[in-house]
Amino acid sequence: MDRVAAEWLEERSTGPHWLGFLADASDLLAGTLDPDMVPAIIAQIVVPRLASWCAVYTSDGAAGPLRLVYLWHADEARIDGLREQLADMDVGAAGTSVTSTLHLADSQVLAVPLTARGRSLGMMCLGRPDRFRDEVIQFADDIGRRAALAMDNARLYAQQAAANRALQRSLLPPNEPDVPGLDYGVIYEPAGEVNEVGGDFYDLFKAGDDSWRFAIGDVCGTGPEAAAVTGLARHTLRLLAREGYGVAAVLGRLNQAILEEGERARFLTLLHGDITPVETGLEVRLVSAGHPEALRLKPNGKVETVTTPQSLLGVFHEVVFEADTLHLAHGDVLLAVTDGVTERRSGGRLLDDDGGLAKLLAECAGLSARAVAERIRRGAAEFASEPSADDLAIVVLRAR
Secondary structure, X not given: OOHHHHHHHHHHOOOHHHHHHHHHHHHHHHOOOOOOOHHHHHHHHHOOOOOOEEEEEEOOOOOOOOEEEEEEEOOHHXXXXXXXXXXXXXXXXXXXXOOEEEEEOOEEEEEEEEEEOOEEEEEEXXXXXXXXXXXXXXHHHHHXXXXXXXHHHHHHHHHHHHHHHHHHHHOOOOOOOOOOOEEEEEEEEOOOOOOOOOOEEEEEEEOOOOOEEEEEEEEOOOOHHHHHXXXXXXXXXXXXXXXXXXXXXXXXXXXXXXXXXHHHOOOEEEEEEEEEXXXXXXXXXXXXXXXXXXXXXXXXXXXXXXXXXEOOEOOOOOOOOOOEEEEEEOOOEEEEEOHHHHOOEEOOEEOOOOOHHHHXXXXXXXXXXXXXXXXXXXXXXXXXXXXXOOOEEEEEEEEO
């Protein structure tokens, strides 16, 4: 530590100046949930106010070896040389339960354990050429406790985010089939925080020798509860479709399955249909259970609604669904979206006010299915300046 910084610390190691520093340090540590950033923040908080240099070590577990993950020195030119010296220092000898001192060349080293919620996460080593005063040790312990808690929070957040990303992937189709005579495009964009699982989903799968099924749905809410209903819906659709149940019968049985979940049940809007290739295009039977209306685009730019609104799932016991029959001639496009598109808000207006979605679709005549999906996604994004607060799913089916 240079002389000016040392004198500053001697004069102001108590009182409001130090309390302000601790408050600023807490804010900095609490301001990141990136586990890789926390060690860098720790080191740059304590240098040069507490020490000339700081080395942060972490471990993968309680019994794992300590690894140097970040090193900072007030004199940046000395970092490489210090790194070589630290390679020969036995940090583990300091222990992981109490603050202790070590010696390294021309430095006294203060080893502060990083412990949070009863678990050892690593070590913060501070170095300075002269003795560490009792007040400095006390402050280093305080910073160490705050740093360990920030590190633990960041790790827990990262683990939860990784688990939810894996869960989200498990709720989407493992692959997309090749359907004769069909050009299709799908887009799925979850909204919200990284550690949230979205409630929207889509599916496209082979149901029989000459038929395929598609679905697009929106479960109320987000998180594990919504994910449980999403998983139930997708697997029930696939199972019943492959056992030969028609689209209306599938939705009736899925409705009962959701209601049987009791208090865990979440209502679900769903558009489910089957696709059969024919010589003149595609024959489609579909049911819209409380879902935003599906639209058909003709090659001449004409857009029309092709589904009859019916009850959403998971609310009423006595519901009978009926399928609509639709023919997609060569070049016709069928568009299905979740309310992350139709209810995209800009001020007091929604995207689908006054047929806004149909107007967007009418501009897509002649485009491929993927291009149509991208055009609808872009239109939703550009409708409002702020990021969307809702998940978004788009399914486009085009008869070749």
